Amino acid sequence: NAGVMQNPRHLVRRRGQEARLRCSPMKGHSHVYWYRQLPEEGLKFMVYLQKENIIDESGMPKERFSAEFPKEGPSILRIQQVVRGDSAAYFCASSMGRDNGYTFGSGTRLTVV
Amino acid sequence: DAKTTQPPSMDCAEGRAANLPCNHSTISGNEYVYWYRQIHSQGPQYIIHGLKNNETNEMASLIITEDRKSSTLILPHATLRDTAVYYCIVRLQISSGSARQLTFGSGTQLTVLP
Numbered sequence: 001n002a003g004v005m006q007n008p009r010h011l012v013r014r015r016g017q018e019a020r021l022r023c024s025p026m027k028g029h030s031h032v033y034w035y036r037q038l039p040e041e042g043l044k045f046m047v048y049l050q051k052e053n054i055i056d057e058s059g060m061p062k063e064r065f066s067a068e069f070p071k072e073g074p075s076i077l078r079i080q081q082v083v084r085g086d087s088a089a090y091f092c093a094s095s096m097g098r099d100n101g102y103t104f105g106s107g108t109r110l111t112v113v
Numbered sequence: 114d115a116k117t118t119q120p121p122s123m124d125c126a127e128g129r130a131a132n133l134p135c136n137h138s139t140i141s142g143n144e145y146v147y148w149y150r151q152i153h154s155q156g157p158q159y160i161i162h163g164l165k166n167n168e169t170n171e172m173a174s175l176i177i178t179e180d181r182k183s184s185t186l187i188l189p190h191a192t193l194r195d196t197a198v199y200y201c202i203v204r205l206q207i208s209s210g211s212a213r214q215l216t217f218g219s220g221t222q223l224t225v226l227p
Binding site: 004035043044045048056059089093102103104106107 | 155215217218219
């Protein structure tokens with residue numbers, strides 16, 4: 001049973017480009033969470049999704065960021081027109097939606113140059 | 114979710130028990146205590162969680178005080194690979210079908226010394 005898979009592991013984008021980060025939850029998990037960790041800082045919650053629904057996006061920046069978790073396929077975190085301040089590690093976690101601990105992926109490290 | 118307070122850093126000798134404290138004095142009756150750790154540049158790793166009884170698994174033990182206002186994570190025989198940031202998180206018991214997000218604080222940087 002594979003864990004939470006995130007790809008790519010490392011992503012380099014120039015300012016103004018789009019970044020697409022993918023997360024495949026563990027088998028049987030229908031709840032996905034995205035977190036961002038800026039350099040030397042803690043993890044900050046961004047968004048919580050279930051299949052085809054955004055449950056809580058209170059941590060998402062108001063502009064340029066969007067997330068989806070379609071019926072088929074991985075969850076996608078999209079950052080449009082990236083800026084240097086978007087450089088961070090982005091972690092995805094999944095759960096079964098009950099009182100269980102989350103399982104985190106290894107993260108995608110985005111570098112904006 | 115209740116706020117938690119942890120010391121910013123701790124050292125522990127290899128092979129000795131590491132005892133990581135956490136204060137959560139405003140915890141309510143239906144909030145769980147979770148512990149995660151993050152080894153440098155990796156994704157957080159679940160360790161253990163509990164409500165009011167002490168818990169033990171293959172990784173650690175969780176001791177929760179009777180009034181539930183504090184807890185201690187115990188790594189019985191720390192190794193160098195246990196060097197990480199340890200996060201104590203309190204989360205409201207979820208309702209059926211939903212699972213609230215975890216809110217990470219600053220955690221405790223545990224350094225296991227050879």
